[in-house]
Amino acid sequence: MMTCPTPLPSKDRILLGHGSGGKLSADLLRDVFLPVFRSPVLGRLDDQAILQIGAERLAFTTDSFVVKPLFFRGGDIGSLAVHGTINDLAMGGAEPLYLSAAFILEEGLSMDVLARIAESMGKAAEAAGIEIVTGDTKVVEKGKGDGVFINTTGIGRVRPGIHLSAANARPGDMVLLSGYLGDHGITILSERQDIGFDAPIESDSAALHTLVRDMLAASPAIRCMRDPTRGGLSSAINEIAALAKVGVELNEPAIPVREVVRGACELLGFDPLYVANEGKLVAIVPPESAAAVLAAMRNHPLGRESAIIGTVTEKHPAMVTMKTAFGTTRIVDMLPGDQLPRIC
Amino acid sequence: MKFIDEYRDPKLARALVAEIAATVTRPWVLMEICGGQTHTLMRYGIDELLPPQLELVHGPGCPVCVTPLEIIDQAVAIAAMPGVTLVSYGDMLRVPGSASDLFRVKAEGGDVRIAYSPMDAVAIARQNPDRQVVFFAVGFETTAPANSMAVWQAAREGLANFSILVSHVLVPPAVRLLLGFPHNRVQGFIAPGHVCAVMGYTEYEELARDFRVPFVVGGFEPLDLLEAILMLVRQLEQGRAEVENQYVRSVTREGNTAARRRMFEVFEICDRKWRGIGEIPASGYRLRPEYAAFDAERRFHVETTRVEEPAECIAAQVLQGLAKPVDCSAFGTRCTPQTPLGAPMVSSEGACAAYYLFRRTV
Numbered sequence: 001m002m003t004c005p006t007p008l009p010s011k012d013r014i015l016l017g018h019g020s021g022g023k024l025s026a027d028l029l030r031d032v033f034l035p036v037f038r039s040p041v042l043g044r045l046d047d048q049a050i051l052q053i054g055a056e057r058l059a060f061t062t063d064s065f066v067v068k069p070l071f072f073r074g075g076d077i078g079s080l081a082v083h084g085t086i087n088d089l090a091m092g093g094a095e096p097l098y099l100s101a102a103f104i105l106e107e108g109l110s111m112d113v114l115a116r117i118a119e120s121m122g123k124a125a126e127a128a129g130i131e132i133v134t135g136d137t138k139v140v141e142k143g144k145g146d147g148v149f150i151n152t153t154g155i156g157r158v159r160p161g162i163h164l165s166a167a168n169a170r171p172g173d174m175v176l177l178s179g180y181l182g183d184h185g186i187t188i189l190s191e192r193q194d195i196g197f198d199a200p201i202e203s204d205s206a207a208l209h210t211l212v213r214d215m216l217a218a219s220p221a222i223r224c225m226r227d228p229t230r231g232g233l234s235s236a237i238n239e240i241a242a243l244a245k246v247g248v249e250l251n252e253p254a255i256p257v258r259e260v261v262r263g264a265c266e267l268l269g270f271d272p273l274y275v276a277n278e279g280k281l282v283a284i285v286p287p288e289s290a291a292a293v294l295a296a297m298r299n300h301p302l303g304r305e306s307a308i309i310g311t312v313t314e315k316h317p318a319m320v321t322m323k324t325a326f327g328t329t330r331i332v333d334m335l336p337g338d339q340l341p342r343i344c
Numbered sequence: 345m346k347f348i349d350e351y352r353d354p355k356l357a358r359a360l361v362a363e364i365a366a367t368v369t370r371p372w373v374l375m376e377i378c379g380g381q382t383h384t385l386m387r388y389g390i391d392e393l394l395p396p397q398l399e400l401v402h403g404p405g406c407p408v409c410v411t412p413l414e415i416i417d418q419a420v421a422i423a424a425m426p427g428v429t430l431v432s433y434g435d436m437l438r439v440p441g442s443a444s445d446l447f448r449v450k451a452e453g454g455d456v457r458i459a460y461s462p463m464d465a466v467a468i469a470r471q472n473p474d475r476q477v478v479f480f481a482v483g484f485e486t487t488a489p490a491n492s493m494a495v496w497q498a499a500r501e502g503l504a505n506f507s508i509l510v511s512h513v514l515v516p517p518a519v520r521l522l523l524g525f526p527h528n529r530v531q532g533f534i535a536p537g538h539v540c541a542v543m544g545y546t547e548y549e550e551l552a553r554d555f556r557v558p559f560v561v562g563g564f565e566p567l568d569l570l571e572a573i574l575m576l577v578r579q580l581e582q583g584r585a586e587v588e589n590q591y592v593r594s595v596t597r598e599g600n601t602a603a604r605r606r607m608f609e610v611f612e613i614c615d616r617k618w619r620g621i622g623e624i625p626a627s628g629y630r631l632r633p634e635y636a637a638f639d640a641e642r643r644f645h646v647e648t649t650r651v652e653e654p655a656e657c658i659a660a661q662v663l664q665g666l667a668k669p670v671d672c673s674a675f676g677t678r679c680t681p682q683t684p685l686g687a688p689m690v691s692s693e694g695a696c697a698a699y700y701l702f703r704r705t706v
Contacts, residue, residue, distance in 0.1 A: 015450075324387075326354050327393075333701055
């Protein structure tokens, strides 16, 4: 019997951790939204909905962007909002077609700041070959928003024969990662004024749809893809393991992490596996296609440092483990909430 | 990473493991005192590599874990007051008090901020003269110099809106207590490297002499710990009970005398209650009378009632090295980092969380 007075975790109030992409976020989805929205499409819990409309299969997704600072090395909230939604479409194997853009602006925001963000969105969309075709603007009172919040929604087309879903992962599959982990999260952290360390690094924010196109051209048999954004690689892999009811065994020495990110994580007591990325993807690929897909990834400018970082196994379903450089094994779990800087 | 990768080299690790295996002739129980060391052992699976005769038990060196419930309740009450900004190291925010935690206070509108250094809290006080800024000064000897520096600086600047809620604890008195228990099983200790970087290790020489147990001051990287274990095993096998220093790149016998001088200008030794262990004489710091004006406990007069720990939680035994986290009937089921019954499940340095994160049965 539990006699504990501990009220954690909060069931009656939203905590910041509910937005972390970790276990609390998953709880929110399971306890609040899924039971009342009751959509089998939503229930698949992929990064996008794939909808059969007439003869076409369309991918449909939405994402909201709250980031502080609004401008950071390697991007800004505008380019991030374009890349993020393109990537959610791309992870479903779709070629992105159209975006919406909705803004919640805080009273008093500098017009110049908004213009710079809008210009950045326009450029990012143009570079990605996608059109922003509808939008909305709301203004909230000063103090009720953090300058700018942006929501983007996107639709894209999925070619026949492409069926990407986390549930498809099978024992024996390979886990491929498209490059260095943690660049975005550490950049954002290092630019926050309240932390005060300076890492020479920039966000990896990028649109991944052309990388995905090249990968699918190499092998349409790819099982699924995820972009490890908030919650990092750990959350993405844990989601796949849970949805496909398979185990995943990662190989720590094979996971690419930049020196500066490792150093920053060391300093903060963070684990790069939980740090956010905005221009990386992880793909589950049948073993016979792995070499071809890896070669296609390494040929693409956004996948030069791609690596095979693990395998799918029938052992320990829904659990992710990692072989360390020492040959020992440890568990890689989702975090309950955000990573917390440690005391010493 | 330069100066870190050298201490994570798998080849050197295997050599050390082989050396340990060749040295051990019978069972030994070793304790790593510091939670940071526990975390490394679990993260790299070092205990899996050791010969079966060696048992590692995990010590009380997790600052989050041993901070008494009453002080967390005080921090929660102070943070909820209007006009107060409570600044804390990150991992204190999720520690459950008896009715709430700092994350919840924040969600309910309290101004709770995470800082990496107490000097950040001083800066917040300087920039917000209309707010009472309280730093939650938790930790061992390791964080005490920086915390004392913050108070010293605030005093120098005459910052009347800055105070600290002190919950500082000291390692040697706790180790002395553990060694005095009739049921103590620990035969050798890895002393906490960061603490010794400040304090030096003469205090451990007294312990080694009084109880005839060996200590090795150890670092926090895998090779540091393997080397420290090897040094301990050699001492035990040879019947020696000395203090040796493995962590020579950071620790000297005298420690950081300049830091200690400043620290003792601001702090003095006092009795402290440890969560899961109880009151230990002369086991902590409090502000000296000259700095009493910066004591948040005096400034805010928060009354807290004594609260009982959850009956099922065996944190007390875990913190004393008498039980392993997996011995707990709630481990991994009713007690997880998401729903912690006790503090060792909250901090990444807590033994229970380290086991949960890295070492559930696969």
